[in-house]
Amino acid sequence: MVLNFTLLFLFILLGVTGIFLFNEEKKKYHVLLILSLLFYLFIAKIAFLILIVFSILVFESGKHLHKLPGKIHYFVIIALCLTPLLIDKIYLTSKLQTSDYFKLIGISYVSFNGLSYLFDIKKGYLKPETNYFLLLLYLIYLPYIFIGPLHRYREIAGQFKENISLNNLNLSNGFRLVLWGLFKHFVLAQRLSITVETIFKDTGTYQGPYVYIGGFAFFLYLYCDFSSYVDIFQGVSQIFGIRLKSNFRNQVYASHSRKHFWAGWHVTLNHWFRDYFFYPLSKYFRAKWQNNILMVLTFVLIGLWHELSIKFLVWGMLNAGWILTENRWRPHFAFLPNRMRESLGIAYHIMGASFLAIIFRTNDLAGSMQALFSFNHSAAVDNWVIAKQFMYIIPPFVLMDYINRKAGEKRIDEYIGSLHMPVRWCFYLSLILLIVTMGIPTSSDAYYVRF
Known part of the structure; x- marks a missing residue:
């Protein structure tokens, strides 16, 4: 999958237009979420569904992580979160290199961002997010999903809520x-x-x-x-x-x-x-x-x-x-x-x-x-x-x-x-x-x- 600069500049154009027209300051991140979802769906096709399932797993796990009895449930969740990455590394890389039908594009970055979110909750550095769409944007934000860099949730979520604006x-x-x-x-x-x-x-x-x-x-x-x-x-x-x-x-x-x-x-x-x-x-x-x-x-x-x-x-x-x-x-x-x-x-x-x-x-x-x-x-x-x-x-x-x-x-x-x-x-x-x-x-x- 060659990164298409035409699609990239289309993302900029639609993003600028959407943010300019969207009036609710605290919810301008919805524009970037919708565009990131649409562009990922266009590029990754059916693998998009795996990303959605993964995001729901991370979101629900984060809400209940501190309630889990013992460590075994915690390790099961981490293993489940690693499954898409391991499938990609162990199976898809060798079996489906030439197929455009099913590719877990950016799964390394998505997985590691999701895991860091759960690890930080477990360590007490972070409270579980109650807004699924904000967490979904963190996981699938197009400008870093393909090639990084990795981000911690506490470093980027506040920017999505407070910093989105168009100025000189x-x-x-x-x-x-x-x-x-x-x-x-x-x-x-x-x-x-x-x-x-x-x-x-x-x-x-x-x-x-x-x-x-x-x-x-x-x-x-x-x-x-x-x-x-x-x-x-x-x-x-x-x-x-x-x-x-x-x-x-x-x-x-x-x-x-x-x-x-x-x-x-x-x-x-x-x-x-x-x-x-x-x-x-x-x-x-x-x-x-x-x-x-x-x-x-x-x-x-x-x-x-x-x-x-x-x-x-x-x-x-x-x-x-x-x-x-x-x-x-x-x-x-x-x-x-x-x-x-x-x-x-x-x-x-x-x-x-x-x-x-x-x-x-x-x-x-x-x-x-x-x-x-x-x-x-x-x-x-x-x-x-x-x-x-x-x-x-x-x-x-x-x-x-x-x-x-x-x-x-x-x-x-x-x-x-x-x-x-x-x-x-x-x-x-x-x-x-x-x-x-x-x-x-x-x-x-x-x-x-x-x-």
């Missing part, structure tokens, strides 16, 4: 994020995908260092592709006055360690596993070696969340092993000046991240590893195809990195909004010009939609 600031910030996301998607991600597909679809020809280059290109591609959609959907939501969480640190690709990387990559997913798996169990695993095992298990689950496969099991274990190794050896490099240690760390992390990106991307783990450590001297490799794509990518990537660096911890729309008006409009025109002249039309799914 919301419209300006929203369209800035949408434009920024379109630039990253069409100019950077789509061009990087050409290099990735060229190498990984022909590992018989592209071997040895070329596979490593493919891993590096995919590492950059995954950031540009994933974060571009997050920017776009953040922008769409901001137009209506809803502020979604950021899922990436601005320069996460320039991390100086694996721990630093994970602190800024897919942040809401990592925080979900931290808060609902690692922290609750860590009180029972107090010894350092036990804590390390728990961290390995956490990363294994993060890997298997993507896909129940050997490659993601390996990928999760390697991430955990990398961080544990860093923790062990970091004190030995304390003598280096901070700036040198950081610069060397960025180079070292990119090298390691490119290797893990090969595992993440490949459809044939053994074949890709064999290709990585082989070299076909007789193959006719067209180096110019790969070099040309990187030549196209470098200038806009430098522009993106410059903006990310200048923005620092600010969200991009806030940084751009702080610029003087002539500079701001020159920036807008530059992005539009780059999209028109260098952009490549989308021909495949956003990579993270499949998870």
Whole structure:
């Protein structure tokens, strides 16, 4: 299912029109709920019914959670809530990849949002919602159902009730994020995908260092592709006055360690596993070696969340092993000046991240590893195809990195909004010009939609 930008802009148009015409301030969220339901029904077809059943289960379970006798009923509810996700991961992914009739689109995000709602009620952080339609909107809100980020109910429900409005600031910030996301998607991600597909679809020809280059290109591609959609959907939501969480640190690709990387990559997913798996169990695993095992298990689950496969099991274990190794050896490099240690760390992390990106991307783990450590001297490799794509990518990537660096911890729309008006409009025109002249039309799914 390719994310259709025509449908996305239709959602914006209908949303703006509906909110403008709807008079009841406290119930403007009904407009977004109706549109989210209609668009999901159009895209997912019969799987829409599973979503409704799931939402009713979460709603009713939340109301009665504190009345349940013992823990067995609580665990039964959690198991039932996980059932659609497990069906999708275990059965549908392998059996129905080519079928458009039955797809649990966005079920990972729906399931995890629903579970966090129940967990927070159980912990006493949240009172059960009595308005089913408000909870349903939380579960199916279109701007984050496909690709995240994950949200906690207590962070977003109040915005649905209080913040929905159309004003100049919301419209300006929203369209800035949408434009920024379109630039990253069409100019950077789509061009990087050409290099990735060229190498990984022909590992018989592209071997040895070329596979490593493919891993590096995919590492950059995954950031540009994933974060571009997050920017776009953040922008769409901001137009209506809803502020979604950021899922990436601005320069996460320039991390100086694996721990630093994970602190800024897919942040809401990592925080979900931290808060609902690692922290609750860590009180029972107090010894350092036990804590390390728990961290390995956490990363294994993060890997298997993507896909129940050997490659993601390996990928999760390697991430955990990398961080544990860093923790062990970091004190030995304390003598280096901070700036040198950081610069060397960025180079070292990119090298390691490119290797893990090969595992993440490949459809044939053994074949890709064999290709990585082989070299076909007789193959006719067209180096110019790969070099040309990187030549196209470098200038806009430098522009993106410059903006990310200048923005620092600010969200991009806030940084751009702080610029003087002539500079701001020159920036807008530059992005539009780059999209028109260098952009490549989308021909495949956003990579993270499949998870």
